[in-house]
Amino acid sequence: MRLSFLATTLVAMGMTTGAALAENVTLRFSNWLPPTHYIVTEMIQPWMDKVAEATEGRVTFQIQPALGAPAAHLDLVATGVADLAFMPHGYTPARFKLTEIGELPFTSDDAVSNSVAFWRTYQKFMMGEDEHRGVKLLSIWTTTPSQLFLAGEVTRLDEVAGKKIRVTSPTLEAVARTLDLTSITAASSEIYEMMSRGTVDGTFFQSDSVVAFRLVDFVKSQISVPGGFVHSSQMLIMNPAMWDKISAEDQAKIDALSGEAMSRAFAEVWDAKAKEGDVTLAEAGVTVTEVGGEALDSLKQDLSFLRTDWVAAANDRGIDGEAALAFYHAQIEELSAE
Numbered sequence: 001m002r003l004s005f006l007a008t009t010l011v012a013m014g015m016t017t018g019a020a021l022a023e024n025v026t027l028r029f030s031n032w033l034p035p036t037h038y039i040v041t042e043m044i045q046p047w048m049d050k051v052a053e054a055t056e057g058r059v060t061f062q063i064q065p066a067l068g069a070p071a072a073h074l075d076l077v078a079t080g081v082a083d084l085a086f087m088p089h090g091y092t093p094a095r096f097k098l099t100e101i102g103e104l105p106f107t108s109d110d111a112v113s114n115s116v117a118f119w120r121t122y123q124k125f126m127m128g129e130d131e132h133r134g135v136k137l138l139s140i141w142t143t144t145p146s147q148l149f150l151a152g153e154v155t156r157l158d159e160v161a162g163k164k165i166r167v168t169s170p171t172l173e174a175v176a177r178t179l180d181l182t183s184i185t186a187a188s189s190e191i192y193e194m195m196s197r198g199t200v201d202g203t204f205f206q207s208d209s210v211v212a213f214r215l216v217d218f219v220k221s222q223i224s225v226p227g228g229f230v231h232s233s234q235m236l237i238m239n240p241a242m243w244d245k246i247s248a249e250d251q252a253k254i255d256a257l258s259g260e261a262m263s264r265a266f267a268e269v270w271d272a273k274a275k276e277g278d279v280t281l282a283e284a285g286v287t288v289t290e291v292g293g294e295a296l297d298s299l300k301q302d303l304s305f306l307r308t309d310w311v312a313a314a315n316d317r318g319i320d321g322e323a324a325l326a327f328y329h330a331q332i333e334e335l336s337a338e
Contacts, residue, residue, distance in 0.1 A: 024057070024060075025242060025245050025246050026060050027083040028067075028082055029044070029061055029082070029085065030068070030073060030081075030084070031063050031065065032068075033086075045063070047257060048061040051257055054254070054256075055246075055253055059246055059250055070091055070188075070189060071087075073085040074092050074095065078135050080241060084236070084239070085236075086235070086236050087237075088169070089169070089233045090172070099140065100233070101122070101310055101324065101325065102122070103142070103231050103232065104230075104306055104310065105225065105230055105306065106226060106303075107231065108231075112335065114142045115141035115267035116260060116264050117328050117332045118142050118233065119139065119140055119141065120327075121328040126319060132237065135239065136237065139266075140233060140234065140263065141233075141263040141267050142232060142234065143209075144270045145227055145228020145229070145231055146204045146228050147204070147222055147224040148203075148223040149202050149222050150201060150219065150223070151202055151221075152201065153220050153221055154221040155287060155289050157289070160179055160181060161179065162180060162182065163181055163182065163201040163202060164181070164182045164201045165182065165184070166194055166200045166202070166204070167183040167184065167186075168187070168188070168232065171306060173185070174303075174305075175204070175306075178302050178303055184199070188209065191205075191215065207274050207278050208270070211276070212273075219281070220285075220286060221287045223289050224289065224291065226292075236258075236262065310325070311325060
Protein backbone atom coordinates (compact mmCIF):
# COMPACT_ATOMS: atom_id res chain seq x y z
CA MET A 1 0.00 0.00 0.00
CA ARG A 2 2.77 2.40 0.95
CA LEU A 3 4.69 1.64 -2.24
CA SER A 4 1.56 2.09 -4.32
CA PHE A 5 0.82 5.39 -2.60
CA LEU A 6 4.42 6.53 -3.07
CA ALA A 7 4.40 5.64 -6.75
CA THR A 8 1.13 7.47 -7.29
CA THR A 9 2.46 10.49 -5.44
CA LEU A 10 5.67 10.56 -7.48
CA VAL A 11 3.74 10.33 -10.75
CA ALA A 12 1.49 13.17 -9.67
CA MET A 13 4.50 15.24 -8.61
CA GLY A 14 6.18 14.53 -11.94
CA MET A 15 3.12 15.65 -13.85
CA THR A 16 2.83 18.76 -11.72
CA THR A 17 6.52 19.54 -12.09
CA GLY A 18 6.34 18.98 -15.86
CA ALA A 19 3.39 21.34 -16.14
CA ALA A 20 5.20 23.90 -13.99
CA LEU A 21 8.29 23.65 -16.16
CA ALA A 22 6.36 23.85 -19.44
CA GLU A 23 7.67 26.93 -21.20
CA ASN A 24 5.25 29.68 -22.05
CA VAL A 25 5.97 30.98 -25.55
CA THR A 26 5.47 34.48 -26.93
CA LEU A 27 5.82 34.58 -30.71
CA ARG A 28 6.93 37.77 -32.47
CA PHE A 29 4.93 38.41 -35.63
CA SER A 30 6.74 40.69 -38.10
CA ASN A 31 4.09 42.79 -39.82
CA TRP A 32 4.95 44.57 -43.08
CA LEU A 33 1.31 45.47 -43.83
CA PRO A 34 -0.47 48.59 -42.59
CA PRO A 35 -1.39 47.77 -38.97
CA THR A 36 -5.09 48.35 -39.67
CA HIS A 37 -5.18 46.11 -42.75
CA TYR A 38 -7.82 43.41 -42.38
CA ILE A 39 -5.28 40.66 -43.05
CA VAL A 40 -3.89 41.67 -39.67
CA THR A 41 -7.05 42.72 -37.82
CA GLU A 42 -9.60 40.22 -39.18
CA MET A 43 -7.50 37.21 -40.16
CA ILE A 44 -4.27 36.92 -38.23
CA GLN A 45 -5.23 38.62 -34.96
CA PRO A 46 -8.41 36.54 -34.47
CA TRP A 47 -6.38 33.38 -35.14
CA MET A 48 -3.84 34.50 -32.54
CA ASP A 49 -6.63 35.12 -30.05
CA LYS A 50 -8.02 31.62 -30.64
CA VAL A 51 -4.58 30.08 -30.15
CA ALA A 52 -4.05 32.00 -26.90
CA GLU A 53 -7.46 30.86 -25.66
CA ALA A 54 -7.00 27.23 -26.74
CA THR A 55 -3.59 27.04 -25.04
CA GLU A 56 -4.85 28.83 -21.91
CA GLY A 57 -2.33 31.62 -22.43
CA ARG A 58 0.70 29.39 -22.82
CA VAL A 59 1.16 30.57 -26.42
CA THR A 60 0.75 34.29 -27.04
CA PHE A 61 1.84 36.77 -29.69
CA GLN A 62 3.39 40.19 -30.19
CA ILE A 63 2.69 42.01 -33.46
CA GLN A 64 5.78 44.04 -34.30
CA PRO A 65 6.61 46.48 -37.11
CA ALA A 66 8.31 44.84 -40.07
CA LEU A 67 11.72 43.40 -39.24
CA GLY A 68 12.66 43.46 -42.93
CA ALA A 69 11.34 43.91 -46.46
CA PRO A 70 8.19 41.94 -47.38
CA ALA A 71 10.10 39.53 -49.63
CA ALA A 72 12.65 38.84 -46.87
CA HIS A 73 10.18 37.32 -44.44
CA LEU A 74 10.71 33.71 -45.42
CA ASP A 75 14.38 34.03 -44.46
CA LEU A 76 13.57 36.15 -41.40
CA VAL A 77 11.39 33.36 -40.01
CA ALA A 78 13.79 30.58 -41.02
CA THR A 79 16.69 32.28 -39.22
CA GLY A 80 14.67 33.26 -36.15
CA VAL A 81 14.84 37.02 -36.65
CA ALA A 82 11.05 36.79 -36.66
CA ASP A 83 9.01 33.97 -35.13
CA LEU A 84 5.97 34.28 -37.34
CA ALA A 85 5.15 35.95 -40.67
CA PHE A 86 2.60 36.24 -43.43
CA MET A 87 3.64 36.58 -47.06
CA PRO A 88 2.56 35.70 -50.60
CA HIS A 89 4.50 32.89 -52.24
CA GLY A 90 5.08 35.10 -55.27
CA TYR A 91 7.44 37.31 -53.27
CA THR A 92 10.06 34.52 -53.41
CA PRO A 93 9.40 33.13 -56.91
CA ALA A 94 12.59 31.09 -57.21
CA ARG A 95 11.56 29.04 -54.18
CA PHE A 96 7.98 28.11 -54.97
CA LYS A 97 6.72 26.46 -58.14
CA LEU A 98 4.19 23.91 -56.93
CA THR A 99 2.14 26.55 -55.09
CA GLU A 100 1.51 28.21 -58.46
CA ILE A 101 -1.36 25.77 -58.94
CA GLY A 102 -3.33 28.05 -56.61
CA GLU A 103 -2.53 31.09 -58.76
CA LEU A 104 -3.74 29.77 -62.11
CA PRO A 105 -6.33 31.89 -63.98
CA PHE A 106 -9.97 31.08 -64.73
CA THR A 107 -10.52 28.91 -61.65
CA SER A 108 -12.98 30.28 -59.09
CA ASP A 109 -14.65 33.60 -58.37
CA ASP A 110 -14.65 33.03 -54.62
CA ALA A 111 -11.71 32.65 -52.29
CA VAL A 112 -13.17 29.90 -50.10
CA SER A 113 -13.57 27.36 -52.91
CA ASN A 114 -10.18 28.20 -54.33
CA SER A 115 -8.40 28.27 -50.96
CA VAL A 116 -9.74 25.04 -49.49
CA ALA A 117 -9.22 23.24 -52.81
CA PHE A 118 -5.69 24.65 -52.87
CA TRP A 119 -4.92 23.42 -49.35
CA ARG A 120 -6.38 19.96 -49.96
CA THR A 121 -4.54 19.57 -53.26
CA TYR A 122 -1.23 20.76 -51.86
CA GLN A 123 -1.60 18.53 -48.83
CA LYS A 124 -2.50 15.45 -50.91
CA PHE A 125 0.02 15.79 -53.73
CA MET A 126 2.79 18.22 -52.81
CA MET A 127 3.39 18.47 -49.07
CA GLY A 128 6.10 15.82 -49.26
CA GLU A 129 8.16 17.98 -51.60
CA ASP A 130 8.85 20.31 -48.64
CA GLU A 131 8.83 23.59 -50.56
CA HIS A 132 8.44 25.31 -47.20
CA ARG A 133 11.58 23.69 -45.79
CA GLY A 134 13.25 25.67 -43.05
CA VAL A 135 9.95 26.94 -41.61
CA LYS A 136 6.87 25.47 -39.98
CA LEU A 137 3.99 25.87 -42.47
CA LEU A 138 0.76 26.71 -40.67
CA SER A 139 -1.46 27.07 -43.73
CA ILE A 140 -1.79 28.27 -47.29
CA TRP A 141 -4.77 29.96 -48.96
CA THR A 142 -5.58 32.26 -51.87
CA THR A 143 -7.22 35.61 -52.31
CA THR A 144 -10.28 36.37 -54.38
CA PRO A 145 -9.49 36.68 -58.11
CA SER A 146 -7.11 39.40 -59.21
CA GLN A 147 -8.40 41.55 -62.05
CA LEU A 148 -6.71 44.33 -64.01
CA PHE A 149 -7.18 47.86 -62.63
CA LEU A 150 -6.08 50.87 -64.69
CA ALA A 151 -5.64 54.58 -64.17
CA GLY A 152 -7.06 55.47 -67.61
CA GLU A 153 -10.41 54.86 -69.25
CA VAL A 154 -10.13 51.43 -70.89
CA THR A 155 -13.07 49.33 -72.04
CA ARG A 156 -11.41 46.67 -74.21
CA LEU A 157 -8.78 44.10 -73.40
CA ASP A 158 -6.93 44.84 -76.63
CA GLU A 159 -6.45 48.45 -75.48
CA VAL A 160 -4.10 47.57 -72.62
CA ALA A 161 -1.02 46.72 -74.71
CA GLY A 162 2.07 48.74 -73.77
CA LYS A 163 0.81 49.88 -70.39
CA LYS A 164 3.06 49.57 -67.32
CA ILE A 165 1.51 47.23 -64.80
CA ARG A 166 2.60 46.20 -61.32
CA VAL A 167 2.85 42.43 -60.82
CA THR A 168 3.78 40.23 -57.87
CA SER A 169 4.58 36.76 -59.20
CA PRO A 170 5.92 34.78 -62.17
CA THR A 171 2.34 33.81 -63.03
CA LEU A 172 1.33 37.46 -63.31
CA GLU A 173 4.47 38.28 -65.26
CA ALA A 174 3.50 35.61 -67.78
CA VAL A 175 -0.06 36.99 -67.99
CA ALA A 176 1.29 40.52 -68.46
CA ARG A 177 3.68 39.37 -71.17
CA THR A 178 0.85 37.62 -73.01
CA LEU A 179 -1.19 40.84 -72.93
CA ASP A 180 1.82 42.87 -74.20
CA LEU A 181 2.02 44.75 -70.91
CA THR A 182 5.23 46.07 -69.37
CA SER A 183 5.44 44.40 -65.96
CA ILE A 184 7.06 45.95 -62.89
CA THR A 185 7.43 43.71 -59.85
CA ALA A 186 6.59 45.30 -56.51
CA ALA A 187 5.04 44.42 -53.16
CA SER A 188 1.54 45.55 -52.24
CA SER A 189 2.98 48.03 -49.76
CA GLU A 190 4.64 49.92 -52.65
CA ILE A 191 1.67 50.25 -54.99
CA TYR A 192 0.20 53.51 -53.60
CA GLU A 193 3.39 55.45 -54.28
CA MET A 194 3.76 53.88 -57.71
CA MET A 195 0.21 54.75 -58.75
CA SER A 196 0.31 58.24 -57.25
CA ARG A 197 3.54 59.06 -59.10
CA GLY A 198 2.45 57.48 -62.34
CA THR A 199 5.28 54.96 -62.22
CA VAL A 200 2.73 52.37 -63.33
CA ASP A 201 -0.52 52.66 -65.28
CA GLY A 202 -2.24 50.04 -63.21
CA THR A 203 -2.03 46.81 -61.26
CA PHE A 204 -3.41 43.31 -61.04
CA PHE A 205 -5.28 43.32 -57.72
CA GLN A 206 -8.41 42.27 -55.87
CA SER A 207 -11.18 44.87 -55.65
CA ASP A 208 -10.92 44.98 -51.86
CA SER A 209 -7.15 45.56 -52.06
CA VAL A 210 -7.68 48.51 -54.39
CA VAL A 211 -9.71 50.02 -51.55
CA ALA A 212 -7.45 48.85 -48.71
CA PHE A 213 -4.33 50.32 -50.32
CA ARG A 214 -6.11 53.63 -51.08
CA LEU A 215 -6.00 53.38 -54.87
CA VAL A 216 -9.64 54.37 -55.49
CA ASP A 217 -8.69 57.94 -56.46
CA PHE A 218 -6.34 56.66 -59.16
CA VAL A 219 -8.26 53.73 -60.66
CA LYS A 220 -10.74 54.51 -63.44
CA SER A 221 -11.16 51.14 -65.19
CA GLN A 222 -11.40 47.45 -64.32
CA ILE A 223 -10.93 44.61 -66.80
CA SER A 224 -12.30 41.32 -65.41
CA VAL A 225 -12.31 37.70 -66.52
CA PRO A 226 -14.28 34.81 -64.96
CA GLY A 227 -12.16 33.19 -62.27
CA GLY A 228 -9.61 35.99 -62.43
CA PHE A 229 -6.32 36.60 -64.21
CA VAL A 230 -4.64 35.10 -61.16
CA HIS A 231 -5.15 34.34 -57.47
CA SER A 232 -2.46 35.32 -54.97
CA SER A 233 -1.32 32.26 -53.00
CA GLN A 234 -0.29 33.14 -49.46
CA MET A 235 1.11 31.50 -46.34
CA LEU A 236 1.53 31.85 -42.59
CA ILE A 237 4.84 30.42 -41.37
CA MET A 238 6.58 29.92 -38.02
CA ASN A 239 10.17 29.47 -36.93
CA PRO A 240 10.76 25.72 -36.29
CA ALA A 241 12.84 26.29 -33.14
CA MET A 242 9.99 28.28 -31.60
CA TRP A 243 7.53 25.60 -32.65
CA ASP A 244 9.62 23.01 -30.83
CA LYS A 245 9.35 25.04 -27.62
CA ILE A 246 5.59 24.51 -27.62
CA SER A 247 4.28 21.40 -25.88
CA ALA A 248 2.92 18.57 -28.01
CA GLU A 249 -0.53 19.19 -26.53
CA ASP A 250 -0.50 22.85 -27.52
CA GLN A 251 1.01 22.07 -30.94
CA ALA A 252 -2.01 19.84 -31.59
CA LYS A 253 -4.33 22.68 -30.61
CA ILE A 254 -2.54 25.09 -32.93
CA ASP A 255 -2.63 22.58 -35.79
CA ALA A 256 -6.38 22.22 -35.30
CA LEU A 257 -6.78 25.98 -35.77
CA SER A 258 -4.44 26.04 -38.78
CA GLY A 259 -4.39 24.02 -42.01
CA GLU A 260 -7.79 23.82 -43.68
CA ALA A 261 -9.51 25.66 -40.83
CA MET A 262 -7.26 28.68 -41.33
CA SER A 263 -7.49 28.46 -45.11
CA ARG A 264 -11.28 28.60 -44.97
CA ALA A 265 -11.49 31.27 -42.27
CA PHE A 266 -9.05 33.62 -44.00
CA ALA A 267 -10.73 33.10 -47.38
CA GLU A 268 -14.12 33.96 -45.89
CA VAL A 269 -12.70 37.36 -44.95
CA TRP A 270 -11.35 37.83 -48.49
CA ASP A 271 -14.78 37.07 -49.96
CA ALA A 272 -16.57 39.46 -47.63
CA LYS A 273 -14.08 42.25 -48.30
CA ALA A 274 -14.29 41.69 -52.08
CA LYS A 275 -18.04 42.30 -51.99
CA GLU A 276 -17.47 45.50 -50.05
CA GLY A 277 -14.72 46.51 -52.49
CA ASP A 278 -16.98 45.98 -55.49
CA VAL A 279 -19.55 48.32 -53.97
CA THR A 280 -16.97 51.00 -53.16
CA LEU A 281 -15.50 50.91 -56.68
CA ALA A 282 -18.94 51.09 -58.25
CA GLU A 283 -19.78 54.12 -56.12
CA ALA A 284 -16.50 55.70 -57.22
CA GLY A 285 -17.53 55.33 -60.85
CA VAL A 286 -14.94 52.76 -61.90
CA THR A 287 -15.81 51.35 -65.32
CA VAL A 288 -15.97 47.54 -65.30
CA THR A 289 -15.45 45.55 -68.49
CA GLU A 290 -16.22 41.83 -68.33
CA VAL A 291 -14.27 39.93 -70.97
CA GLY A 292 -16.42 37.28 -72.64
CA GLY A 293 -17.24 35.59 -75.92
CA GLU A 294 -14.52 35.17 -78.51
CA ALA A 295 -12.17 37.51 -76.64
CA LEU A 296 -12.34 35.28 -73.56
CA ASP A 297 -11.93 32.10 -75.61
CA SER A 298 -8.87 33.60 -77.28
CA LEU A 299 -7.39 34.70 -73.96
CA LYS A 300 -7.91 31.26 -72.42
CA GLN A 301 -6.12 29.71 -75.36
CA ASP A 302 -3.27 32.23 -75.12
CA LEU A 303 -2.82 31.52 -71.41
CA SER A 304 -3.26 27.74 -71.58
CA PHE A 305 0.53 27.38 -71.42
CA LEU A 306 0.38 28.30 -67.72
CA ARG A 307 -1.41 25.06 -66.90
CA THR A 308 0.75 23.06 -69.28
CA ASP A 309 3.92 24.49 -67.76
CA TRP A 310 2.72 23.82 -64.22
CA VAL A 311 1.89 20.19 -65.03
CA ALA A 312 5.34 19.75 -66.58
CA ALA A 313 7.02 21.30 -63.52
CA ALA A 314 5.05 19.01 -61.20
CA ASN A 315 5.93 15.97 -63.30
CA ASP A 316 9.59 16.93 -63.08
CA ARG A 317 9.27 16.73 -59.29
CA GLY A 318 7.79 13.26 -59.46
CA ILE A 319 4.20 14.46 -58.98
CA ASP A 320 1.37 13.48 -61.32
CA GLY A 321 0.58 17.00 -62.45
CA GLU A 322 -2.52 16.08 -64.44
CA ALA A 323 -3.96 14.14 -61.49
CA ALA A 324 -3.23 17.02 -59.09
CA LEU A 325 -4.82 19.56 -61.43
CA ALA A 326 -7.88 17.36 -61.96
CA PHE A 327 -8.24 16.90 -58.18
CA TYR A 328 -7.90 20.66 -57.64
CA HIS A 329 -10.66 21.49 -60.13
CA ALA A 330 -12.90 18.73 -58.76
CA GLN A 331 -12.49 20.17 -55.27
CA ILE A 332 -13.34 23.67 -56.52
CA GLU A 333 -16.48 22.33 -58.18
CA GLU A 334 -17.50 20.40 -55.08
CA LEU A 335 -16.86 23.33 -52.73
CA SER A 336 -18.60 25.83 -55.02
CA ALA A 337 -21.73 23.66 -54.89
CA GLU A 338 -21.87 23.70 -51.09
